[in-house]
Amino acid sequence: MTVVVHTRQLTKNYGRREALHHLDLDLHAGEVYGLLGPNGAGKTTAIRLLMDLIRPTRGRIVLFGEDLTTGSVQARQRIGYVPGDLGLYGRLTGEEHLRLLAGLRGHPDLTDARVLAKRLDLDLSRRAGELSKGNRQKLGIVQAFLHRPELVILDEPASGLDPVAQREFHAHLREFAAEGGTALFSSHVLSEVEQVADRVGILLSGSLVVDAKVAALKAKALRALTFDFAEPVSAAVFEAVAGVQEVRSDGTRVHCRVVGPVGELVRAAALFPLVNVTSQEPDLQEIFLDYVEGEDRGR
Numbered sequence: 001m002t003v004v005v006h007t008r009q010l011t012k013n014y015g016r017r018e019a020l021h022h023l024d025l026d027l028h029a030g031e032v033y034g035l036l037g038p039n040g041a042g043k044t045t046a047i048r049l050l051m052d053l054i055r056p057t058r059g060r061i062v063l064f065g066e067d068l069t070t071g072s073v074q075a076r077q078r079i080g081y082v083p084g085d086l087g088l089y090g091r092l093t094g095e096e097h098l099r100l101l102a103g104l105r106g107h108p109d110l111t112d113a114r115v116l117a118k119r120l121d122l123d124l125s126r127r128a129g130e131l132s133k134g135n136r137q138k139l140g141i142v143q144a145f146l147h148r149p150e151l152v153i154l155d156e157p158a159s160g161l162d163p164v165a166q167r168e169f170h171a172h173l174r175e176f177a178a179e180g181g182t183a184l185f186s187s188h189v190l191s192e193v194e195q196v197a198d199r200v201g202i203l204l205s206g207s208l209v210v211d212a213k214v215a216a217l218k219a220k221a222l223r224a225l226t227f228d229f230a231e232p233v234s235a236a237v238f239e240a241v242a243g244v245q246e247v248r249s250d251g252t253r254v255h256c257r258v259v260g261p262v263g264e265l266v267r268a269a270a271l272f273p274l275v276n277v278t279s280q281e282p283d284l285q286e287i288f289l290d291y292v293e294g295e296d297r298g299r
């Protein structure tokens with residue numbers, strides 16, 4: 001498998017603050033990678049380092065086999081980028097932005113870009129200064145894909161997109177990857193990463209604490225299930241079920257926390273007069289903590 005992005009011990013300090021610590025990352029052709037983390041975790045720092053917009057304090061970045069840290073910028077042409085703080089020319093229309101960039105990037109054919117704009121329901125005839133936040137973001141996405149890049153690096157690309165545009169954007173990302181493209185995007189939202197990424201990294205205080213396939217992360221996540229019954233059911237019924245870590249019963253309502261597939265638990269519950277089931281997705285912080293604790297237990 002072709003390695004498109006390779007970093008080793010990538011570190012960035014701002015004064016005494018270490019914004020990114022020893023990042024080791026390998027992305028392969030055809031892979032969509034979601035970088036998750038709370039505010040200030042270092043996502044934008046990692047992305048700006050990969051884009052060569054800031055220089056590392058220590059460590060290596062290799063893109064398409066070229067070592068960025070020794071000064072090569074050939075790889076830049078092969079990358080599409082959506083920055084977190086997208087800058088647009090307020091007086092230019094979307095179409096004019098695309099033509100301008102097409103000239104700069106030596107890719108005059110705007111056919112694909114227009115198709116993507118249409119797919120995202122972006123009106124290219126409007127001036128950028130008149131666009132809503134979500135529509136500006138759409139223009140940023142269209143610009144990033146304009147020159148048929150092999151790698152796209154996207155800082156919170158879906159922020160501000162409505163659900164329909166988000167769905168279309170995710171579908172576009174999957175198609176891009178299916179054709180061999182590689183994508184790295186940052187997000188605060190686990191559900192977004194789950195939908196579109198093959199692999200997820202979680203940054204916390206500058207350190208990549210999780211780097212795992214989405215399926216593996218989900219399998220290890222602790223999920224909260226609540227069952228409502230027509231009559232009181234004893235907690236003991238659920239305690240013996242595989243994967244169940246915690247059970248609390250308030251008479252007719254039973255709360256369970258379970259790791260992995262929930263089938264056996266649901267089957268056990270269905271033996272009683274079940275009225276309702278709700279499942280609560282664990283939030284990012286919870287998944288992260290559970291995952292790291294699980295890793296510790298496994299060692």
Ligand SMILES: Nc1ncnc2c1ncn2[C@@H]1O[C@H](COP(=O)(O)OP(=O)(O)OP(=O)(O)O)[C@@H](O)[C@H]1O
Pocket residue numbers: 014017018019037038039040041042043044045046
């Ligand atoms: N130019 C800078 N000068 C000093 N400190 C900075 C600078 N840029 C970022 N930082 C600090 O580095 C850390 C990582 O910031 P970064 O912007 O990479 O986080 P992030 O994960 O992208 O956050 P968010 O989700 O809020 O965008 C933060 O503590 C931030 O305050």
